[in-house]
Amino acid sequence: MASSPVPESAPEPGGSGTHSERELLLRRGELLALGNHLKEALETYSAALRLGSPSSRRRLGALVDCLVLHYRLRQSGERAGDAPREGGGGRATAAEEQQQGTAGREDGSSAAAAAGLFRCPGCEGFLGEPVVAPCGHAYCRRCVHEHLRARCRRCGDPLASSPVAVALGHLAEKWFPEECKRARTWRRLGEMLVQGQLREASEAASQALEEDPSDLILRVYRAESYAGLQEFKYALDDLNAVTAKMPNWSEVYFRKARILNNAGSKDDALQLLLHCLALDEEFIPAKLEVEKMLCDLLSPESVRKSLKESAMNSSHVRSKPFIHGSEMEESCENLQHSSEPDLEMQEPVGGSLHRAQSAHSLHSTETNAKDDGLKRVSSEPLLSSQDKGALLKRKWSLSEQDVKVIEDGRNKHKKQGETTKRDATFPFNHGPVPEDLIDVSDFECSLCMRLFFHPVTTPCGHTFCKNCLERCLDHSPQCPLCKESLKEYLASRQYRITQLLEELIVKYLPAELSERKRINDEETAEYSSLTKNVPIFVCTMAYPTVPCPLHVFEPRYRLMIRRSVETGTKQFGMCISDPKNGFADYGCMLYIRNLDYLPDGRSVVDTVGLRRFRVLQRGMKDGYYTADIEYLEDIKVEDEGEMKKLGVLHNFVYSQACSWFQSLRNKFRSQILQHFGPMPEREGNIQEMANGPAWCWWLLAVLPVDPRYQLSVLSMRSLRERLIKIQDILMYFSRNQSK
Template sequence: MSLRPPAEDAQEARSSFFIGARSSDDSEERERHPLILQKANALASGNCLKEAIDLFSVAMRYGSVLPEQLGTLVDCVLRNFKTKAAGPDSPPGRGRHAEESRRGDDAFDCPNCRGFLGEPVTTGCGHSYCKRCLQRGLLAKCKLCGGAVGGEEKVNVVLCGLLEKWFPGELERSKTLCKVDELCRRRRYHEAVSLATDAIQSDPESAAGARLSRAEAYMALKLYRLALEDTEFNCSAEALFRKAMVLHEMGRVDESLQVFLHCLAVDKDFPGAKRRVEKILCDLLSPADENVKVGLRETAQNTSPHLRNKTPVTDAETQPPSPVQRQHLLRAASAHDHLESLEKRWESLERPGLSRTHSLRAHGSSCGEEGLKRVCSAPQLGDQDKGSLLKRKLSVSDSEQYVAASGSNKLKKQGIAKGSKQKAAKAKAPRSVPEDLLDPNDLECSLCMRLFYEPVTTPCGHTFCKKCLERCLDHTPQCPLCKESLKAYLACRNYMVTTVLDMLIKQYLSQAYAERTKTHLEEARELSDLTKNVPIFVCTMAYPTVPCPLHVFEPRYRLMIRRCMDTGTRQFGMCINDPQKGFVDYGCMLTIRSVHFLPDGRSVVDTIGGKRFRVVSRGMKDGYSIANIEYLGDTRVESSDELQRLQELHDAVYEQARVWFQNLKIHFHNQILQHFGPMPEREADIQATPNGPACCWWLLAVLPIDPRYQLCVLSMSSLKDRLVKIQQILTYLQSIPNH
């Protein structure tokens, strides 16, 4: 499949459609319905908004189109909206996120609504939001890192306790706001209005959330004017969304559509806004009769500079365009260079009084022309008019950056005044923790009874040190405090640090944090020493250069493997069991190549053998064995004659081993290949490494001999003695009939 630029796909889609549209057979069109949709999406992807609208409308004439199938069209509309609303002179990087990144954030503000972080809920990414934002579903992704927001997390117990102790008044107001939302959910709107009004009067400067909750209650009570007034006090995505909902409820669909688009321009991931735009577009594109389809085809034929000379689609295009279609055509053409010629062509034909209109001066326009008229979706307009007016409603070159509900100039002035007030409010000094209320005991882990180090909050709202929580989950997938199941949390293994708590500790308890960090680093340094207190996995025989896959399920070894990964050594010792000592005196170091964690906490660890060692002393740490060790290596042969004889012995043993392996039964042969891989190649320098040739260890691993005998060979420091032992084993196995 070849990849081409969207513009080529768009051009092909336009050409293919108008050639295929010559056919008058409706049954053929219905069969081509999926292809029409595909071409419409190609046009939208190529940013050909006008033609895409035409083609989506045609698709709806010959088959059903669901709102969710208009996602590409919505994206195209939004791109055009942002471009036109911003204007050509707008500096790059302007936007909500760029503005927010420049101002100093209060650690106790919600990253979404910028209100007080009352009843904080910590999401899986480690960032905390106010309970209201999550309960009302006001964000689909984390505003700070883009991580997924589940919405099922509970209030952060530690952080909520701290805020209640430090800022009791603000926390109480946050709880009141949640009560207002709860009253709305229970449809007790009059009580919600009363409670929200009290909250606004008690603290007007921090009442943005209360006003928006009251607007929702007003809308449910059909008090639309009051609802709109409550949405005008800030320009947040939530306020725009609420305003658009009110306008849509009032039947002012075209205004609601543009405000929904403004909401998406502020926050492209605002939940529900895109679905609303898709639904509105679907309704407006659905024609009431055949004349709408003909009108849309006329429009595409006449407005597109690339298609004016194409073969006519139907005989109806010879008819003069209706006044509604002329206005629609002007709006659709406002994004193109041939606007002036179209205005002159129909200026004398336009009839006044077609519908209620008012002019808007286009801001950010490079030509500075008078904005085109914007028709409101009044109740008296029929379905046929709605379909033909869609492209004009989406023309944003003539709209203010902030779309007015009524009276654009008035609202523009209000918006400037409100913006000044908001900047003044945001310029206030950030909150600081009262020193007399700062207690390090409030920030201690309930498991290790020390200051939090890398605090992690579970979905049930409890916080622990990351290492402490991992150790507990090694034993049981439940919260150590409330015993709530954490199986899903364990399966994700996404233990992200709670940023607010981590920041509070570093900022307000810097000395205690420095001491805690020092202790942590000392413990990590101790674990990184690969000669003292080396972790020992008591399980099976391991050999240098030979793979050793492991299935780790015991809690003590889960902890051990994790520590090896965290310290960066990725190594541990492997020994077989000894009834008296716990484990034998000789073993082999294993290096972790990869770890695959299973949902229940178990893991499959791929390791490969490294250095051999001898145990000097034994011990225990957190349930698993440790040892002080010294590494082993082969004694080098210096004499040339002796080295020559050693080389001949090696070659003889290698050839004998190759013959033995080739003569194995196919079943055993395949099993060895599957578990240990092929026999290593002959090495040019048999003394290149302290462990000698790899073929010796591969043979020792695959030969069917007692582990104690294997251990004896592993501990040898003479390559000659090791080759002799292997030769004896091979000779014995080859002497057995039918082996």
């Protein structure tokens, strides 16, 4: 009797089967979002969330990007019948931005240029209490320490909290004292809010606003204090006053959305967050908040509830919103009754298998997806052919590139450093910089006492010339001024130039900078000579064509190796020690093939021998030896008879060398091969190379001979004499082996 098939048991909740199905659903949701199939993407994400996953929220980045794009297109389509601008609604063209950026500035004055330089790229406000990010760009302390931005707007690198940059902070205090006073007030208000002193913060902000009613950031901080005190109407009034003057300041919409969300008006909050991201798609806090709201909205518990039943009708919340009520209701109706755009998406690999596994989950969510809460974000607007073209540019095939979303919600499909500009700039008014305040001493390195050249700012906030800092870190991984540990900074070796300082030097001190560059060029030219003042590494014997790996740990040789690389020659001399003169009269030039730095500043240098040289004159430079040298070449044999005899001797010694190497124990042979590589083949023309046959130098390097005897062979310019010396050595070792 045939046995009946055993039915497969259903996967247990949280088991590998459920996890696999959830991952497939999340993967499909990402592809649908990237293909701009918004409604299906939301249904798929909802099905994935029904399976439960604490980390699913991190996978919603593509969905947020899709929502923001649709929001932009919808907003641009509602503007007086104008066609949407390329790049999304809510953004001005480059010409408009340039016109707005130059409005109100004094043409030709130094104040206009300084305003552009001392403007925070994060909030477009004054660069008060400047902090230099690891990438080298400067941000105001408020943007970095309050985590308003996670990535640099200019290069896309992550931002990190750091102390105020001393050099830039000094310039800001000296040139713009009133603006710095404002920045200190903002910092005090921020600290009050963090410490929970809400009432004191609101009173301090109100008092400061009486003295300076034009300070919009004071209103933002007062709104935050009102929100903490549950006085939502006053908070929204302050934020509405800010948006009336700065209608495209993304941070204000984020703060307003957070207030509405805490008050229960989640749909208004979601609209404001989308508007915030439409203005600035790299405003990471807003993106994370949208991901959290979508995760809550698409979860099984939330899908059953309608967002229309939220607290948006509460009297203490419904002050004048950014989006008028009628406009919001109309836009929601348009969203609910719009049709699906005629777009195609490539089917992902394994799509049929996925559909079979997740059909039940998708079917079970169709009813819930019809709820009002899901409709408000799932329906797609009617798109023109131009809009469809913009959307099609966002399509990604699974075979071309995988969807990877990092923890901060930023999709890696975007180009690194991609940013979105705003329509208007933040108000930044100040008088011109007095010429008598521009002092070259404010731009001097405290180590070399010269003008900053390639200034870099450490994580502790101090600025030095790049070369000066590297030389200090050669000796100790501490800041030269405050002695704070810079071990991590040294290990990363990312000495990024402080862009703002360099720009200020270029603008205000062009003559001094030109002189500084001239001195640096002269020093570089001195280091790059291959015959005069050549750096000498006093260590071991080196030979032409033979590898010579080095472990560099002394500060003087760290500097020497770095200079060899920076000048582009990548060459230095190698000599053995000499008790009388410091180093021997003969040596070999080495070429750096590869350089690997260790976290503590040491390095492993892979070099190979190039040419032999003779020392003409010795010297010293910054702790390491230097020398004027002349290069050695073998004297060529012209007589045919002598050349024939030389060839016979060469072949005989080569055979002896091969026999000696093969007679070694396997252990020794493997060690030699690992360190020096295989023995070079016999050359056809033994006088072609200036240093003679390569196998001679390889053999001389592996033979256990006293370095001074090897040095005598290295200095020979006659190939015949060198072969005789090598033959004597081989015969000596052969006799010892026979005994």
